[in-house]
Amino acid sequence: MSSMDVDDFLQQNRALADQVETYRGYWESEKHWQARREFVLRNINDFQSEQLDLLLSLSMVWANNVFLGCRYSTELLERVKEMAEGIVVVDAPVFKTRDEIIKKQQGR
Template sequence: MGDLDIQEFIQQNRALADQVETYRGVSESEKHWDARREFLLRNINDYEDPHMDNLLALSMVWANNVFLGCRYSDELLEKVREMAEGIKVVDAPIFKTRDEIMKKQKGL
């Protein structure tokens, strides 16, 4: 789903979109929320009640990895990356591990 597809989906599924809006964190920026909302909307049919908490947790794992550089197990990251396939995040930060930084400094 691109931006237009998401907007179309929201217009056609107003009640569901309104429900998803209630999951926005008070400190989430527009950029962060737009991406996480798309993640939720893409996967919500697979995680309806009583499993919505699982989807919300997975959406936070994905967003925290993309926007904050948080690290999780390889299996978990693979799962959320598959769930997020096709979501385009503009100007996502690029994070380097301590080992990558140290290796670069030694190479100088």
């Protein structure tokens, strides 16, 4: 879904759009929120209403990994990356592990 597709979808589904907007954290930048909102919208139909907390948690795991470099178990990251397939985050930060930095410095 491109940002235009998301905007069109939200225009046609105002009740859902209003509901999803309530999930935005006050700390989230517009860029962060747009990506996480798209994650939620792409997956909301796969979760029943009593599983909404799980979906929101998974969206935060994905966003924290993409924007903050947080690390999680391999299984969890595989799951959220699969759920986020096709979401394009422009200018996402690139994070390196401590081991990668040390290895690069030793190679000099």
